[in-house]
Amino acid sequence: MNIPMYQIDAFTATVFSGNPAAVCLLDTWLDDTVLQAVAAENNLSETAFLVQNTTGFDLRWFTPVTEVALCGHATLASAFVQFYCQHWNKDTILFDTRHSGPLTVARKGDLLEMDFPSRPPAACEPSDTLSRALGEAPRQVYESDEDLMAVFDSETTVAGLQPDMSLLAQLDSRGIIITAPGDHCDFVSRFFGPKVGIPEDPVTGSAHCVLIPFWASKLGKNDLHARQVSQRGGELFCQLAHDRVMIAGRAALYLEGMIKI
Incomplete structure (x- = not known):
């Protein structure tokens, strides 16, 4: 069996930065053990699998160790593949997902804009384990669904x-977002997910479902410019729209090839 695969650097205009994601194009769904094995073999933070349907595409995301409910950079990468490599002839793509419902990605000039759910966080008590794991006590701690x-x-x-x-992996959460006001943008962040096989994710679209409503409230504005200050780094253009967030960015093609299994 041959599976077309692309590797895309998301939330950047140039390769070797942003967040790399693999995008695999399937005719029909394969067994989950095969999907997970492909994601483990790719060994990227996310591998996206797409199957075309009557309105767009069914979309699923896998880390090297598990399937996840929502992933931003691999959704952006999937849209980039369809728009620029597969020549999708509309300005919007609808992705149907198992756990996060329908998601759309639209072309806006040289940006691709994702329409994602807003997930405002709630304040919670900081734990000693979190402070020890981060090496410094945060000013405030919040929690979202994950x-x-x-x-x-x-x-x-x-x-x-x-x-x-190892300490972060002991916390009862999918991942840990750290954030602060930005020096040359509205806010910055980093994301750690050792529990799901991602020690540090270079740029995390799904984390911005939490970050955007938080910083929109703190800064008193709905249009926000964000950077993820990981080693690779990435740039996001964000908007709070009631119970949705718009997350836009650029992407670059790094690799295209064929998986043979």
Whole structure:
């Protein structure tokens, strides 16, 4: 069996930055054990699998160790493949997902804009394990359905933290977002997910479902410019739209080929 595959760097205009995702194009769904084995073999933070349907595409996302309910950068990468490699002839693509409902991605100039659910976080008590894992106590801690979010005072602090991944993996959450006001943008962040096989994710679209409503409220504006200050780095153009968030970015083709199984 031959499976067309593309590797796309998402939330960047140039290769070797942003967040790499694999996008695999299937005729029909394969067994989940095969999908998981392909994702493990790719060994990227996410591998997206697409099957075309009557309105667009069914879409699923896998880390090297598990399927996830929502992934931003691999959705952006999937849309990039359809628009620019497969020549999708409409300005919007509808992706049907198992756990996050219908998601659309639209072309807006040189940006691809994703329409995702807004997930405002709620304040919670900081734990000693979180502070020890991050190496510094955050100013505030919040929780969403899946993640913890630690808020710090400066971009320098967020960029400089070197978390203990074994301690982070002990926390009862999918991942940990750290964030602060940005020096040259509205806010910055990083994301750690050792529990799902991603020590640090270079750019995390799904985390911005939490970050956008939080910073929109704090800064008193709905249009936001964000950067993820991982080693690779990435740039996001964001908007809060009631119970949805618009997350836009660029992407670059790194690789195309064929999986043979």
